[in-house]
Ligand code: SF4
């Protein structure tokens with residue numbers, strides 16, 4: 001397809017103040033009313049925006065040298081450990097690294113936000129000392145004005161689209177996709193759909209190394225594809241860099257997902273130059289044409305079950321259908337801020353303070369996102385389950401006590417006549433009963449029993465036991481029939497080997 | 499209707515105070531939600547406007563702490579309108595409008611008898627009034 005304008009021509013128009021710039025939402029309206037041909041002719045640039053949690057973010061800072069100098073070995077800012085990827089005084093603040101004193105509430109993302117706000121933060125560092133860098137400790141306070149460089153350097157941002165998350169398990173789940181009620185009680189999604197930057201140029205015709213973008217309220221750059229870039233599945237990502245000293249807390253915010261950890265909300269907007277009709281058509285892609293999978297985060301595996309497809313239009317309506325039921329769905333990205341970003345970028349271009357760049361290299365379109373190479377695959381409970389010692393409700397307490405001893409076990413699983421689980425008794429329960437003179441077994445049976453399925457992994461079982469402070473899980477089939485038992489000791493032995 | 503949060507501590511927890519007030523004042527009180535923990539119990543109730551004053555006085559006289567007004571506070575500086583809280587609300591007190599602004603309806607919110615949205619906010623912008 002022939003190009004109808006070049007980036008140089010667009011920049012000339014920006015200089016003259018007569019470039020025609022529309023936000024992605026406005027472009028959709030124009031294409032709807034006048035068609036792609038006219039829109040392509042009229043519009044020079046379409047602006048996009050997204051403001052969401054982007055965990056693979058961070059900032060590189062350079063402190064300058066202390067006197068005597070120090071070659072930092074480990075360092076903390078506001079009690080958040082920061083890494084020292086290079087020489088003496090360069091530090092990388094990772095967004096998800098958590099405070100040692102306020103974990104899950106304050107982390108690297110918040111440090112970055114505080115620095116951007118101009119707040120003073122506490123730096124603490126230790127070193128082993130060398131002939132050239134003799135100092136071994138330092139404690140000081142810094143603000144962004146004291147730093148030589150303070151650059152946001154995010155290695156995976158701005159997903160083209162993302163899964164819609166829900167939870168089919170029986171327990172509430174706190175995930176990086178937010179708080180998910182059990183039994184599909186709610187759902188969440190991320191990304192801004194028709195405003196999403198990579199969605200508006202899904203073949204990366206104009207996006208690549210060197211593309212100038214809106215980043216956190218300042219001008220930044222795409223420096224390549226992001227990690228886990230998965231263009232073939234429509235999950236492209238970018239790596240970005242921008243001068244954090246110029247950024248605004250309105251578009252960069254530290255955040256905390258309960259029981260998951262801390263992260264950084266990043267605002268990104270990419271201008272799409274409308275070089276030809278094809279780009280005009282793609283830039284006008286609508287929410288109802290952008291689909292994503294509904295994924296069950298109740299299943300803690302790499303390949304989580306997919307429950308169906310949903311469009312961003314449905315997602316943005318606040319309600320979707322899962323298994324024939326209406327389910328409320330939360331955006332996790334701020335669509336309002338995404339709009340503000342697209343509008344701000346539009347204003348910058350109209351005012352002549354933002355110029356477009358042609359990428360020196362386009363984002364790859366053929367890379368694949370491989371899973372981790374593991375020496376050992378996941379271990380399933382079915383491979384370590386052992387037969388459970390069982391009893392029935394009406395057995396004698398003493399008989400049950402001798403079963404414990406004879407089999408040298410600590411747990412007896414109580415079953416009904418159909419082999420289904422009805423409770424559990426531990427050696428501690430029996431000891432207590434004996435000490436208190438209780439003779440009725442029924443009085444000591446625990447009825448609320450946590451169980452596991454044979455095709456769950458040991459990692460999940462181990463987490464479930466730790467969360468509920470228990471030391472064994474009866475393994476049951478989907479009908480509740482007892483297949484055996486797995487104890488924390490079995491798992492500890494196994495994990496010790498790994 | 500006036501929404502009041504009734505807080506029961508110490509011996510008011512075990513007495514049928516609410517029923518006593520209903521009988522004495524002859525006012526229908528609509529109980530919206532209730533919760534109880536180690537420190538005591540809470541009832542969120544609605545009282546008809548015209549009898550609100552005397553009912554509140556009556557509860558206070560019986561040793562119950564009465565709170566009228568906002569049950570939840572959203573820090574507008576912190577809130578980014580992400581909507582993470584929206585799908586957690588069991589009574590649709592949280593809505594997202596045309597402009598994708600997130601709004602809380604104080605007349606629907608169950609306050610500290612619920613609190614389900616609080617830990618879903620990534621910016622810790624929601625606080626319950628206790
Ligand atoms: S506290 Fe409960 S009722 Fe109130 S807004 Fe939050 S979820 Fe809704």
Ligand code: SF4
Nearest residue numbers: 577578580581583619
């Ligand atoms: S989750 Fe918090 S930040 Fe997001 S809309 Fe609700 S109150 Fe605002």
